[in-house]
Amino acid sequence: MGRHLNRPLIAVLIVTILLSFVGCSSGPTAEDKAKEFLDHMVAQQYETMYDMLTQTSKESISKQDFIDRYSNILNGIGTGKIQYTLLTDQKEEYQDYEVIPYKIVITTNTVGDLEFRNTITVAEQEDEWKIHWDHYYIFPELTKDDTVRVSRIAPERGNILDRNGLPLATKDSTLEVGVVTGQIEDEEALLEQLSQLLEMDADSIKSKYTADWVKPDWFVPIKALSDASVELVDQLKSIPGVVLKETELRVYPLGYAFGQVVGHLGEITAEELESKKSEGYRAGDLIGRSGLEARFEDILSGKPGYEIVIMDGSGEKKQVIAKVDKEDGKDIRLTVDSAIQRTAAQALEGHVGSTLVLDPNTGEILAMASSPSYDPNLFSHGITPDQWQALQEDEDKPMLNRNIHGLYPPASSIKPLVAAMALDAGVIDKNTTVDSPDGRWQLSDRWGNYYVDRIQRPEGPVDLSGAMTWSDNIYFAQAAIKMGAQKFVGYMEKLGFGRDLPFDLNVAKSSISQNTITDGSILLADSGYGQGEILTTPLHMALTYTALINDGDMLKPILVLDDRDEGPAAQVLQEDIFTPQAAGLVRDALVDAVNRPKAFGQGAQLENVLVAGKTGTGQVGKKGNIGWFIGYAPADDPKYLVCTVIENTQSGSTSAVPVTKTIMQQLFKENN
Secondary structure, rough: OOOOOOHHHHHHHHHHHHHHHHHHHOOOOHHHHHHHHHHHHOOOOOHHHHEEEEEHHHHHHOOHHHHHHHHHHHHHEEEEEEEEEEHHHHHHEEEOOEEEEEEEEEEEOOOOOOEEEEEEEEEEEOOOOEEEOOOOOOOOOOOHHHHHHEEEEEOOOOOOHHHHHHHEEEEEEEEEEEHHHHOOOOOOHHHHHHHHHHHHHHHHHHHHHHOOOOOOOEEEEEOOOOOOOOHHHHHOOOOOOOOEEEEEOOOOOOOOHHHHHOOOEOOOOHHHHHHHHHOOOOOOOOOOOOOOHHHOHHHHHHHEEEEEEEEOOHHHHHHEEEEEOOOOOOOOEEEHHHHHHHHHHHHOOOOOOEEEEEEEOOOOEEEEEEEEEOHHHHHHHOOOOOHHHHHOOOOOOOOOOHHHHHHEOOOHHHHHHHHHHHHHHHHOOOOOOOOOOOEEEOOOOOHOOOOOOOOOOOOOEHHHHHHHHHHHHHHHHHHHHHHHHHHHHHHHHHOOOOOOOOOOOOOOOOOOOOOOOOOOOHHHHHHHHHOOEEEEEEHHHHHHHHHHHHOOOOOOOOOOOOOOOOOOOOOOOOOOOOHHHHHHHHHHHHHHHHHHHOOOOOOHOOOOOOOEEEEEEOOOOOOOOOEEEEEEEOOOOEEEEEEEEEEEEEOOOOOOOHHHHHHHHHHHOOOO
């Protein structure tokens, strides 16, 4: 009998021989391993990447240094998304390793997309593929002793200019106090001394120089100094870790006179940074906090430039990886006239209220003042906690722009509009008279004990001129009743009540009523003379008067000039609200309301200029009345319209009229 082979033994020998030929090919390929490594880089899983390295590679760099190397560089350049493509058709195969080229695109929030080619070496080690790593895997020219430095070039913030090119928000040089953390010797002493010298909270100071972006040799700004004494400068310089340097500061030449409108800057918050990091902002940056600074942040701020550079071991620039030039912010030119703005602000001193001046032919805002006000330069120099608390707790709200955020009952200032409505609707004419011998009136006994009272005036019936001159509540209450609720509300809506007002700053929405106005109701009658539930802003009321001046067309308010030297053309917000005839009759009555003997608005008269306008006194709460005066001049060819509102006063005649007159006197004095 022949010998029989041991079949199981033969099978084992065959498998062993095959495995000796196949080697690593039975598991993941070199390409698979390269892809896995790069996938982990995309996912920022640096620890897992390190575990995939060859032993030789691990001996060249520790795990923590490897993680820090990737994290610091990729985070430092602002990496967002990473995409790659293996170029397997171009790979080079050797006895125990493969070199695989790939293309990579790193999207950053600093220099945009970084696109380059690189290679990855995958070596066979102990029957599996490992990554033979080197520093050039991050950037092709990077070596062990090199560092990657990202330089940020801050843009110049755009200026805010008045109509004549004079600065309303610009820059100036000043000393800035900062901390270099690598030079601090005694942190407790530093915080104690800085807190006292700068009048700042110690925690606030520390939070600035312990931010994530801070490096030991970086200057971290703490506070800008204004008019610092030599003694203070010497004291600050003596503190180890404190550095002073000259810097540019945002300044506001008009100060209190334009505070609420121009606004101010403040340090970006963590929440804002989260949403704006992709736009180039970083911790410590200043951002528009209120007013025009906030509204036009995107235009004024510009975009920072960046340069990503490989530095060699001696600190010399080795290679520029990418560079993006900064884009300075753009200037904004306003319709505001600095001289008129100062005049308006000075006229308001000592009052709680607002005044604005506009060109009734174009809708351009020439001045917009509110009192009390605040100085935005406080924020530029570093407002103290006590100063901030005082602003917040002041019951007169100095940070409130009353022209656009103050909501008031229009009182008798609405009567010219009601007259125009009633004339347009045909329910009155200029000769329509009303008499109320006992000084009170009610539509019927359905009103119970409620009556509309008129202000004391000469006895006898009054026509449109007399009703406007002596502000007869009964005349305008009856006009509203005659129109009916539907027409009254319809006219008010055409005038913009209950709608958002288009403007370069947010404006509080005027409202007609909280309750439904019905025919013959007390609410309709009261609304006819500006009480009821109507609430409006001074800006809105000023604009409604442009409809009277422009034959029924109400203009859109303009605060920012376009690029044309002659300025913007008038833009009609709502046309044909009233007929030109109705508007003309009301204009005649407004001349009488200032110039007729014993007129309530006679205090607004000027010596050589004919003024037209209407007073108003709104009854609100226990602190006093709301005084209005809306006037324009010259009455036959208006150049200026002034709207003034004074809080906590006796009447519009005693408070708002003198403020308006002061402004108009200066306007026509300067313009002959």
